[in-house]
Amino acid sequence: MGTISEFMTRDHRRCDVLMAEAEAAAEDHDWGKTEQLTRKYVEAMEHHFTMEEQVLFPAFEEQTGIIQGPTMIMKSEHRQMRGLMAQLQHAMERRDESEYLDTSETLLIMMQQHNMKEEGMLYPMSDEQLSGVDKIISEMQKI
Ligand SMILES: [Fe+2]
Numbered sequence: 001m002g003t004i005s006e007f008m009t010r011d012h013r014r015c016d017v018l019m020a021e022a023e024a025a026a027e028d029h030d031w032g033k034t035e036q037l038t039r040k041y042v043e044a045m046e047h048h049f050t051m052e053e054q055v056l057f058p059a060f061e062e063q064t065g066i067i068q069g070p071t072m073i074m075k076s077e078h079r080q081m082r083g084l085m086a087q088l089q090h091a092m093e094r095r096d097e098s099e100y101l102d103t104s105e106t107l108l109i110m111m112q113q114h115n116m117k118e119e120g121m122l123y124p125m126s127d128e129q130l131s132g133v134d135k136i137i138s139e140m141q142k143i
């Protein structure tokens with residue numbers, strides 16, 4: 001079935017592409033397209049966070065016993081990114097292009113750093129240390 005690293009990294013890349021497309025539409029002043037693509041991007045991110053928060057992180061915490069570690073930090077970064085995504089949608093509703101692009105820039109940097117930590121540490125650690133990786137992946141696919 002593959003590894004958690006492969007499965008989740010592929011999903012990170014999918015979110016990256018959606019975000020770049022939404023940003024390009026905003027730069028083109030095409031608000032109709034920006035709205036449609038931003039919605040798709042936010043949905044993809046929310047879906048990804050849900051897979052982590054409902055399946056992967058609980059499995060990691062349960063099996064390693066590490067609760068106040070990487071998963072705690074990742075969850076708090078998810079909260080910050082959700083705040084930025086709300087800000088992004090707010091800027092979009094007000095058709096405020098500079099606010100939209102500034103927020104999107106901040107969100108991109110935060111997302112890159114977050115993904116780097118997951119891809120460099122949390123996912124490989126999960127593949128190495130957790131039992132039932134196939135089951136974890138298939139549970140995430142159900143979300
Ligand atoms: Fe995450």
Ligand SMILES: [Fe+2]
Nearest residue numbers: 008048052118
């Ligand atoms: Fe992730």
